[in-house]
Amino acid sequence: xxxxxxxxxIFFSIVLALYVALPFRAQNWMLLIASYVFYAAWDWRFLFxxxxxxxxxxxxxxxxxRTETQSARRFWLSVSLWTNLSVLGIFKYFNFFIESFAMLxxxxxxxxxxxxxxxxxxxxxxxxxxxxxxxxxxxxxRDIRATTSLRDFALFxxxxxxxxxxxxxxxxxxxxxxxxPRRMTWDNVTRGVVLCLIGLIKKIVIADAISPTVxxxxxxxxxxxxxxxxxxxxxxxxxxxxxxxxxxxxxxxARIMGFNLxxxxxxxxxxxxxxxxxxxxxxxxxxxxxxxxxxPLGGNRKGKxxxxxNLMLTMVLGGLWHGAAWNFVLxxxxxxxxxxxxxxxxxxxxxxxxxxFGGMFLHIIKIALFFQVTCYGWLLFRASSFEQIxxxxxxxxxxxWSDFSDLGFINIPVPAFAGxxxxxxxxxxxxxxxxxxxxxxxxxxxRAACYSILVYTLxxxxxxxxxxxxxxxx
Amino acid sequence: xxxxxxxxxxxxxxxxxxxxxxxxxxxxxxPASLKGFFDYGASVPGKIAQMKQHPGAPGNLLAVAWLPxxxxxxxxxxxxxxxxxxxxxxxxxxxxxxxxxHGAQTHRPDMLVDVHGGPNAPPNFSYEVFLEDRQNxxxxxxxxxxxxxxxxxxxxxxxxxxxxxxxxxxxxxxxFWPEGADGLRADGPVLQSLSEEIALEAHPDLVAKWHRQLxxxxxxxxxxxxxxxxxxxxxxxxxxxxxxxxxxxxxKEQDINSGKxxxxxxxxxxxxxxxxxxxxxxxxxxxxxxxxxxxxxxSQDPDLRQIFAExxxxxxxxxxxxxxxxxxxxxxAFYGDGHYxxxxxKKFGQSLLDVIDREASRSVSMTxxxxxxxx
Numbered sequence: 001x002x003x004x005x006x007x008x009x010i011f012f013s014i015v016l017a018l019y020v021a022l023p024f025r026a027q028n029w030m031l032l033i034a035s036y037v038f039y040a041a042w043d044w045r046f047l048f049x050x051x052x053x054x055x056x057x058x059x060x061x062x063x064x065x066r067t068e069t070q071s072a073r074r075f076w077l078s079v080s081l082w083t084n085l086s087v088l089g090i091f092k093y094f095n096f097f098i099e100s101f102a103m104l105x106x107x108x109x110x111x112x113x114x115x116x117x118x119x120x121x122x123x124x125x126x127x128x129x130x131x132x133x134x135x136x137x138x139x140x141x142r143d144i145r146a147t148t149s150l151r152d153f154a155l156f157x158x159x160x161x162x163x164x165x166x167x168x169x170x171x172x173x174x175x176x177x178x179x180x181p182r183r184m185t186w187d188n189v190t191r192g193v194v195l196c197l198i199g200l201i202k203k204i205v206i207a208d209a210i211s212p213t214v215x216x217x218x219x220x221x222x223x224x225x226x227x228x229x230x231x232x233x234x235x236x237x238x239x240x241x242x243x244x245x246x247x248x249x250x251x252x253x254a255r256i257m258g259f260n261l262x263x264x265x266x267x268x269x270x271x272x273x274x275x276x277x278x279x280x281x282x283x284x285x286x287x288x289x290x291x292x293x294x295x296p297l298g299g300n301r302k303g304k305x306x307x308x309x310n311l312m313l314t315m316v317l318g319g320l321w322h323g324a325a326w327n328f329v330l331x332x333x334x335x336x337x338x339x340x341x342x343x344x345x346x347x348x349x350x351x352x353x354x355x356x357f358g359g360m361f362l363h364i365i366k367i368a369l370f371f372q373v374t375c376y377g378w379l380l381f382r383a384s385s386f387e388q389i390x391x392x393x394x395x396x397x398x399x400x401w402s403d404f405s406d407l408g409f410i411n412i413p414v415p416a417f418a419g420x421x422x423x424x425x426x427x428x429x430x431x432x433x434x435x436x437x438x439x440x441x442x443x444x445x446x447r448a449a450c451y452s453i454l455v456y457t458l459x460x461x462x463x464x465x466x467x468x469x470x471x472x473x474x
Numbered sequence: 475x476x477x478x479x480x481x482x483x484x485x486x487x488x489x490x491x492x493x494x495x496x497x498x499x500x501x502x503x504x505p506a507s508l509k510g511f512f513d514y515g516a517s518v519p520g521k522i523a524q525m526k527q528h529p530g531a532p533g534n535l536l537a538v539a540w541l542p543x544x545x546x547x548x549x550x551x552x553x554x555x556x557x558x559x560x561x562x563x564x565x566x567x568x569x570x571x572x573x574x575x576h577g578a579q580t581h582r583p584d585m586l587v588d589v590h591g592g593p594n595a596p597p598n599f600s601y602e603v604f605l606e607d608r609q610n611x612x613x614x615x616x617x618x619x620x621x622x623x624x625x626x627x628x629x630x631x632x633x634x635x636x637x638x639x640x641x642x643x644x645x646x647x648x649x650f651w652p653e654g655a656d657g658l659r660a661d662g663p664v665l666q667s668l669s670e671e672i673a674l675e676a677h678p679d680l681v682a683k684w685h686r687q688l689x690x691x692x693x694x695x696x697x698x699x700x701x702x703x704x705x706x707x708x709x710x711x712x713x714x715x716x717x718x719x720x721x722x723x724x725x726k727e728q729d730i731n732s733g734k735x736x737x738x739x740x741x742x743x744x745x746x747x748x749x750x751x752x753x754x755x756x757x758x759x760x761x762x763x764x765x766x767x768x769x770x771x772x773s774q775d776p777d778l779r780q781i782f783a784e785x786x787x788x789x790x791x792x793x794x795x796x797x798x799x800x801x802x803x804x805x806x807a808f809y810g811d812g813h814y815x816x817x818x819x820k821k822f823g824q825s826l827l828d829v830i831d832r833e834a835s836r837s838v839s840m841t842x843x844x845x846x847x848x849x
Contacts (some may be wrong), residue, residue: 006721186478215773219803409805414511444477448484455485456492459710462717463515 001041003249004203011038012253019257024181028155031257035160039124042164046122049087050158056083057132058153061139061146073140080136088129091122096324124164126321130288132157135171137292144172152178159259161250165243167264167284174261182258191437192256197454198426199248202241205419205461210238213410218382224406225399228392232375234412235382240269241423243282263436267427269374272366274338277374289318311343312336322381327389331380338373415461422457493710500709514640515712515719517703522635522644526672535643539592539599540668545606548590552610562586563830564611566600567620568593570768573814574794575618577823592645594638596628597621599647601748602660605755613760616830619752620766621745623775627727630693630739632663637694637727639719644671649691650744658747663687693730693739696722731776746785753791762833764826765793771802771812792829799825 001008015034019027040047060080064073089097105112135156138144147153156175162168217223217231244265251261264284271277278286294314300307312333319332354363376396383389429438439450500509516524525536537543555562563585565575572589579587590603600619611617628637632649635642646663653659664684665671674681688695699719705711729735749765756763765786767778779795786793799821800807800814807818814822 006718186475190478190481216803216805220805221801221803406806408810409808411810414508444481444484445488448481449488451481451485452488452492455489456496456710459713459717462713463720 001038003246003253004200004208007041016256020184027182028151028178031160032151032155032158035155035158035163038160039158039163042123043120046120046125049091049122049125050128051154053084053087053129053132054154054157055150056080057136057157058147058150061136061153062148064136064139065146077136077140081133084129084133088125091119091125093320093324094119100326127166127168128157128163130168130285130321131170134168134288134292135175138171144175147171147175147179149179159254161253161259162261165246165250166282167247167250167262168288169262169284174259177259184256184258188258189256192252192254194439194451194454195248195252195255197252197451197458198423199245199250199252201419201454201458201461202245202248202423205457206416206423207238207242207245209413209416209419209461210234210241213412214238214382216409218384218388222391223395224403225395225397226403226405227407227410228379228395229399229403230407230410232379232382236269236371236375236378237420239378239381240265267431269371270367270427270431271374272363272370274335274342274370274373277370278335278339285318285321289314289321293317307343308340311339315339326386327380327383330386330389331377334377334380338377413461415457415463418457419461422454489710493708496709497707512709512712515709515714515716516706517701517715518635518639518642518699520703520706521642522671523703525644535593535641536671537668538643539595539645540666540671541599541602541606541645541647542667544590544592544603545610548588548607548610551588560584560586561612561614561616562588563616563618564607565589565591565618565620566604566607567591567618567766567768568595568600568622568625569813570622570770571600571618571620571766573819574620574766574768574796574822574826577816577819577821578826579823580820581824581827591620592634593641593643594622594625594628594634595620596625596631596634596647597745597748598629598650599645601650601752602647604752608755608759611759611761616762616764617752617756618764618766618826619749620768621749621778623767623769623778624772626741626745626776626778627694627730627739629741629744630730631695632688632692633665636688636692636696636699637723639696639699639716639723649693650748652740652743652747656747656750658744658751661691694723694726696726698722728774742781745782749782749786749791750789753789762830763792764829764833765791766822766826767793767795767797769795769797769802771805771808773802792833794822794825794829796822 001011011034015030018030018034022030036047036050039050057080060076064076067073067076102112135144135153139146147156152175156169156171156178159169159174159178214231214235217227217234220227223231247264251264254261262284264282266280266283268277268281271280294310297310297313298306299310302310313336315336316329316332319328319330319335322328322331354360354366379392379396380389383392430436435441439447442450496512500512513521522536525531525534528534529536563575563578565571565587567589568591572587572591575587575589579585590600590607592599597619600621604617604619628634630649631637633642633644633646635644645668646665648660648662650658650660664680664687665674670680674684685700688700689697696719698715699722705715726735730738730741732738752765753763765782767782769775769778777797779797783793783795785791796814800818807814809815
């Protein structure tokens with residue numbers, strides 16, 4: 001069941017009808033069952049993993065809550081960490097580490113035979129594992145109280161709008177919303193529907209339309225530098241629209257029911273430096289990594305060198321979170337390096353603000369330049385092998401104008417351009433006004449016209465072949 | 475709530491207004507490609523009615539590839555061929571197969587090529603034409619059966635109008651089913667000729683029978699493609715119909731190609747029986763059979779080579795698989811519309827000639843094939 005297909009909307013209509021009809025407690029039971037049904041539609045066999053994770057962390061949090069001894073609390077936290085990370089390790093990283101170890105041994109002249117396990121990656125495992133881990137860590141830190149309701153905790157872990165691709169919610173934020181009656185208001189419904197429309201345009205009209213071209217370019221044996229450049233730009237648009245589109249729909253669906261999920265993207269391609277980028281891209285992951293990895297490692301409190309190491313380590317592990325492959329590690333290292341370099345530059349030159357007309361022009365130049373830096377990162381992210389990264393990088397470095405003469409095969413459907421214009425307008429307006437609901441201050445006819453344009457744009461591009469959300473594989 | 479309701483009603487109003495403006499634009503100054511984009515979403519009955527209203531319009535598919543006409547044209551052509559004519563390569567398939575045959579012809583310009591095909595023709599059409607065209611071939615001829623990877627699921631359908639939603643050529647063909655140990659049973663379409671199609675509205679019984687056959691027996695039939703032609707007046711409705719119909723047909727195709735769903739059409743088994751009978755029939759008539767396994771650039775199509783090559787080898791059926799010669803991942807091998815480029819077809823054509831030459835040299839009766847190599 002994918003957000004961009006009719007099945008999901010039929011499912012959601014049924015859920016919504018029941019939600020409206022039921023009282024609060026029954027709503028939560030119904031949402032829990034609906035969430036399990038939603039997940040089982042992918043693969044029912046992995047439901048037990050969510051249940052295992054849920055029960056383990058529910059009980060461990062209660063144990064921690066009821067003991068005052070620090071060593072006992074630490075023990076229970078380590079049980080939670082071991083359980084969750086072991087499940088993640090086995091299902092996501094086991095083959096990767098075995099294969100990497102075998103490869104390394106062979107390089108040093110000690111070939112080893114090994115058996116890779118045929119493991120199917122449970123969809124969304126990285127998302128719900130991080131979400132449930134944050135709960136036990138927060139309880140351990142006494143930032144929040146452990147919940148006594150297994151039903152509410154299970155719903156917090158498996159809430160269907162954000163179960164398979166985030167945002168990675170914090171218990172301190174979502175659990176109170178689960179535990180207390182929500183208010184379904186017409187205002188929330190309108191905002192939710194608008195978010196869903198924007199998300200669907202991003203996913204169906206843009207990302208799915210671009211996807212075949214990106215696949216073609218990254219499957220080409222020897223594309224020119226110009227083709228690779230266009231390919232990375234298109235992938236940058238695809239991955240943004242795909243992932244932020246999913247988040248928008250998740251937030252929209254939740255909002256209709258009165259839940260308020262966290263913001264996950266804040267116009268990331270308007271970033272001017274890596275630090276800015278990570279404040280805008282996949283915010284729920286970057287803040288998770290900051291709060292549960294970077295800060296516990298010492299953050300920037302233990303000197304310059306240690307800060308650099310902490311940054312690199314955090315970003316490399318963040319890269320590895322995305323997938324069990326070396327290109328994700330490389331992408332993480334690339335992001336870490338950018339952050340370290342930027343930190344050093346700011347340390348030497350000081351932070352600057354762009355003021356006035358000249359400043360605005362300079363700001364736009366910075367955005368354009370940093371977009372290229374981001375795009376090279378996407379090349380590392382999308383590549384299928386080191387060999388491809390090397391080959392594509394060489395072609396980019398030796399690019400000529402003539403490379404742009406063989407772009408005839410690139411076929412982006414007209415509706416995708418219409419969708420891009422709409423999304424660019426929305427993102428620019430949010431960036432300029434600083435208000436994600438900028439349209440709410442408009443007069444009603446203007447708002448209505450805007451909504452009708454969103455609906456028409458969605459219909460215009462609804463004929464593309466649907467493809468799975470990229471972040472489902474993480 | 476009142477405020478939201480007002481906004482909702484106003485939004486619907488703007489949507490209707492916008493739809494009206496788009497409709498006006500499409501009737502007036504909009505570029506032809508944009509008009510075409512919206513026309514793709516019209517209902518199938520609506521599109522066929524348009525074809526009947528404008529029979530001379532460029533690209534009109536109404537009259538193409540009706541089986542009785544194809545066979546009649548073939549018979550006329552065959553009679554016109556001189557009795558001492560050199561062997562002819564008779565191609566049963568679609569544009570892809572014809573392109574490969576013409577690619578072969580560039581290597582041997584004196585070779586005669588006779589193509590019997592339909593746009594996007596599925597194997598059941600090509601096989602049926604091959605069977606009915608038997609009296610229009612002579613010993614020594616080469617029979618080429620083209621199988622396109624994108625049309626395997628369409629073997630469960632009676633007409634392109636059912637599954638080629640955006641450009642529904644209305645011509646029809648039978649659906650074949652396995653019968654006995656290795657036979658095939660043909661289930662013919664109710665509507666068999668262009669004249670029947672043109673006179674269809676005058677025969678309500680035939681209309682009802684034809685639609686019942688499609689609804690009940692056609693493996694790719696989707697109600698969203700056929701229902702409510704009256705909505706074709708709205709460009710917005712056309713967009714929605716296109717999304718729903720294309721998606722619905724695609725899902726049915728995926729079920730057949732993957733063998734999932736409830737009781738999927740056994741296209742692999744039917745295709746195996748087809749190519750074996752094709753080969754045996756051609757050889758019995760002292761002709762050279764060659765199967766073309768043509769893979770489109772769509773990586774989601776079934777891999778014809780992977781599925782059928784072993785079977786073809788085991789049964790000594792000559793074949794050319796395009797994936798042996800050209801990766802579908804190389805975009806330089808394709809034109810924008812998805813057809814292979816001229817150079818790629820030349821490459822396929824050379825391989826086709828190599829197979830024909832090899833087969834000709836294996837058989838005494840085939841040694842008289844007088845192709846002269848021009849290199």
